[in-house]
Amino acid sequence: MTQPILKLLLLASILVSVPALSESINVAVAANFKVTLQALKPVFEKQSGHHLNIISSGTGHLSNQIFNGAPFDIFLAANKKHPRAVFAKLKDKRQLTRPALQPYALGRLALFSAKPMPHRQLAQLLSGPTFSKLALANAKLAPYGLAAQQTLQHLKLKTKWQGKLIRGQNVAQVYQFVHTKNVDAGFVAYSMIKQLPGVQFIEVPQGYYDPIEQVALRLNNKKISVDFMTFLFSEHAQNIILKQGYQLPKPRSNKATH
Numbered sequence: 001m002t003q004p005i006l007k008l009l010l011l012a013s014i015l016v017s018v019p020a021l022s023e024s025i026n027v028a029v030a031a032n033f034k035v036t037l038q039a040l041k042p043v044f045e046k047q048s049g050h051h052l053n054i055i056s057s058g059t060g061h062l063s064n065q066i067f068n069g070a071p072f073d074i075f076l077a078a079n080k081k082h083p084r085a086v087f088a089k090l091k092d093k094r095q096l097t098r099p100a101l102q103p104y105a106l107g108r109l110a111l112f113s114a115k116p117m118p119h120r121q122l123a124q125l126l127s128g129p130t131f132s133k134l135a136l137a138n139a140k141l142a143p144y145g146l147a148a149q150q151t152l153q154h155l156k157l158k159t160k161w162q163g164k165l166i167r168g169q170n171v172a173q174v175y176q177f178v179h180t181k182n183v184d185a186g187f188v189a190y191s192m193i194k195q196l197p198g199v200q201f202i203e204v205p206q207g208y209y210d211p212i213e214q215v216a217l218r219l220n221n222k223k224i225s226v227d228f229m230t231f232l233f234s235e236h237a238q239n240i241i242l243k244q245g246y247q248l249p250k251p252r253s254n255k256a257t258h
Helices: 003-017 031-048 059-067 081-094 122-127 143-154 171-179 223-232 235-243
Strands: 024-030 051-057 074-076 101-107 109-113 134-137 165-168 185-189 200-203 212-218
Touching: 024 031, 024 059, 024 223, 031 051, 031 101, 031 171, 031 185, 031 223, 031 235, 051 059, 059 074, 059 081, 074 223, 081 101, 081 212, 101 143, 109 122, 109 143, 109 171, 134 143, 134 171, 143 171, 143 185, 143 212, 165 171, 171 185, 212 223
Parallel strands: 024 051, 024 074, 134 165, 134 185
Antiparallel strands: 074 212, 101 212, 109 185, 109 200
16 A cells, blocks of 8 residues: 555544534623633633633623624623523524523622722721722613612712712723722622732622622523533532632522523
8 A cells, every 4th residue: 555545544534533623602791700701611611622702791782782683602691680581582583491591690799999998898988088989880781880879879878979970881891990090999790809919899798789690591502502501500610600709599400401
């Protein structure tokens, strides 16, 4: 057998042994959960052999994009309102069943400061002279912005801060406002700052705002989408989510992913 033929046979055997081409999955994720999804991404890709594309914005913006036909496979929202609305509109067209919609994390709110805080009492800080401007996300589009608004209402400080609030489209933008010291302080997701060295912040007591139940919606019945949801609720993924600063919802049956 000649050398060229041997090379062709060797190449053919290699090609036969190569697994099917990997797929890509498009995951639309709320701004607060982007860093956590980036931590989950290499684990999922290693386990599945597929590629995960991250598209991040405010929950309201992502919801609107889905209604306008954006090719997302998974929607990781920062609340339950928007994914439920998407599910209600698309379930018949896409043949989705109720288990496609599942809570995956419970969010926590924090006050992030660009300057040293003289004390750790949230009410005193926000009612005193420490901060001249305060940033929060758009309450209509971002659940953490709504939680921040509810916190000011709970503390009866809404009037005090009227005209002094800087609104971002989402918590990622609020973080940038404070990080660049363009704003004294702002309300962000606890998970975004808990592991950063030397950061000044206070976690907001959870009784000050409605629970931030973050819900995942599988937007189609592709195998890769089902596999991602199975991964998201696996012990390994849930431990990463917990480590990133979230609390976990009540355990769901494995049937939740199918």
